[in-house]
Amino acid sequence: xxxxxxxxxxxxxxxxxxxxxxxxxxxxxxxxxxxxxxxxxxxxxxxxxxxxxxxxxxxxxxxxxxxxxxxxxxxxxxxxxxxxxxxxxxxxxxxxxxxxxxxxxxxxxxxxxxxxxxxxxxxxxxxxxxxxxxxxxxxxxxxxxxxxxxxxxxxxxxxxxxxxxxxxxxxxxxxxxxxxxxxxxxxxxxxxxxxxxxxxxxxxxxxxxxxxxxxxxxxxxxxxxxxxxxxxxxxxxxxxxxxxxxxxxxxxxxxxxxxxxxxxxxxxxxxxxxxxxxxxxxxxxxxxxxxxxxxxxxxxxxxxxxxxxxxxxxxxxxxxxxxxxxxxxxxxxxxxxxxxxxxxxxxxxxxxxxxxxxxxxxxxxxxxxxxxxxxxxxxxxxxxxxxxxxxxxxxxxxxxxxxxxxxxxxxxxxxxxxxxxxxxxxxxxxx
Numbered sequence: 001x002x003x004x005x006x007x008x009x010x011x012x013x014x015x016x017x018x019x020x021x022x023x024x025x026x027x028x029x030x031x032x033x034x035x036x037x038x039x040x041x042x043x044x045x046x047x048x049x050x051x052x053x054x055x056x057x058x059x060x061x062x063x064x065x066x067x068x069x070x071x072x073x074x075x076x077x078x079x080x081x082x083x084x085x086x087x088x089x090x091x092x093x094x095x096x097x098x099x100x101x102x103x104x105x106x107x108x109x110x111x112x113x114x115x116x117x118x119x120x121x122x123x124x125x126x127x128x129x130x131x132x133x134x135x136x137x138x139x140x141x142x143x144x145x146x147x148x149x150x151x152x153x154x155x156x157x158x159x160x161x162x163x164x165x166x167x168x169x170x171x172x173x174x175x176x177x178x179x180x181x182x183x184x185x186x187x188x189x190x191x192x193x194x195x196x197x198x199x200x201x202x203x204x205x206x207x208x209x210x211x212x213x214x215x216x217x218x219x220x221x222x223x224x225x226x227x228x229x230x231x232x233x234x235x236x237x238x239x240x241x242x243x244x245x246x247x248x249x250x251x252x253x254x255x256x257x258x259x260x261x262x263x264x265x266x267x268x269x270x271x272x273x274x275x276x277x278x279x280x281x282x283x284x285x286x287x288x289x290x291x292x293x294x295x296x297x298x299x300x301x302x303x304x305x306x307x308x309x310x311x312x313x314x315x316x317x318x319x320x321x322x323x324x325x326x327x328x329x330x331x332x333x334x335x336x337x338x339x340x341x342x343x344x345x346x347x348x349x350x351x352x353x354x355x356x357x358x359x360x361x362x363x364x365x366x367x368x369x370x371x372x373x374x375x376x377x378x379x380x381x382x383x384x385x386x387x388x389x390x391x392x393x394x395x396x397x398x399x400x401x402x403x404x405x406x407x408x409x410x411x412x413x414x415x416x417x418x419x420x421x422x423x424x425x426x427x428x429x430x431x
Contacts, residue, residue, distance in 0.1 A: 026411075029050075032050050033179060033407060054410075058108065065119055072118045076115060083358065085324050086325030086354075089324065096332070103327040103328050113403070117413040118417065119414075124420045139195045146218060159176050161176050183224065189227055189231065190227075196211045197239070201239045238387050241386065244379070302341050306345040313349055324352040325348075328350060341400035343397065343401075366416045
């Protein structure tokens with residue numbers, strides 16, 4: 001691939017080799033994640049192979065940005081410094097260097113989707129053909145690797161998604177293959193399946209159906225609400241948005257259907273205890289429902305962790321420090337679980353107003369950009385980008401592990417940076 005590209009498209013130069021190395025590493029990063037899990041299962045010890053691989057990839061992306069658009073790095077670097085102020089003050093107070101290392105590493109994860117988006121935006125401007133081909137390969141290869149790992153998990157290899165507990169002591173429910181983080185894997189599945197749904201629905205309905213079946217297989221293997229609910233949402237909303245020119249004439253019928261679906265959802269909530277009793281994991285969810293209500297089931301008790309962490313932060317730290325962020329550096333001195341797994345809550349407690357501001361600005365930008373692009377080309381990939389971003393915002397606020405994920409940033413960031421690919425096309429090419 002590299003030699004063919006260099007000999008057929010442009011003269012040999014360092015920038016071209018850097019692009020090819022970045023795209024090659026992005027295509028195989030998920031295989032390295034799985035390899036990390038294989039080593040963990042074989043030897044019982046974690047090897048930082050995946051972290052080193054992604055760190056190198058992030059370093060190469062930063063180098064490419066310095067090469068092509070230095071000004072594009074000014075805002076990310078400024079945000080990085082501002083978000084570290086509060087945790088750094090916590091470090092000076094407590095001397096908790098391990099906690100500060102966690103805060104700094106997490107901050108790199110949080111900034112990574114922005115850096116990937118900036119890089120891919122620049123690549124699309126320089127070489128849209130290479131960018132389109134590379135993006136499709138990254139998505140397809142990643143989906144294939146994820147599917148293969150979950151298939152192996154179904155066959156009994158890898159790790160369980162849920163370990164035995166007080167509610168189901170004799171069962172290991174779900175699998176995540178050789179990956180470590182089930183929630184992050186669920187969010188990654190949404191990005192990959194959303195891209196493929198939007199790619200195949202306009203012209204390849206059979207491929208769409210195949211990807212839908214495989215995505216549901218993956219989601220049911222993990223047994224997460226994020227995976228199953230998110231895949232179903234994407235499978236309904238993306239074709240609906242891409243078919244805008246056809247369904248607008250039936251807006252009244254669609255409104256009636258939406259009303260019926262709402263009534264059906266209310267009926268399901270009314271009968272939730274009965275439904276939970278019939279599910280494999282329903283015993284635990286039923287107990288949560290009885291103790292904490294519907295919100296406890298939806299958020300999996302994360303709301304309690306959020307309230308607890310905020311109460312601890314408010315009790316032990318000054319108000320101005322809370323606004324600047326106390327980080328895990330400060331919070332873990334008072335709790336063994338310094339994260340609520342709700343992205344906006346965690347970002348605010350860790351990095352203060354700067355962290356919450358970044359959350360709002362990032363999602364505000366990608367949603368507004370994808371919506372404006374969708375308005376121009378509703379039958380294009382932008383319907384998928386818009387829907388994926390909207391669903392991930394919902395996931396970030398209900399289950400976390402979106403902006404704080406180490407698995408998600410490569411495909412998600414590059415997908416958002418590629419929007420010019422569909423804006424530059426003629427109407428006949430948008431799909």
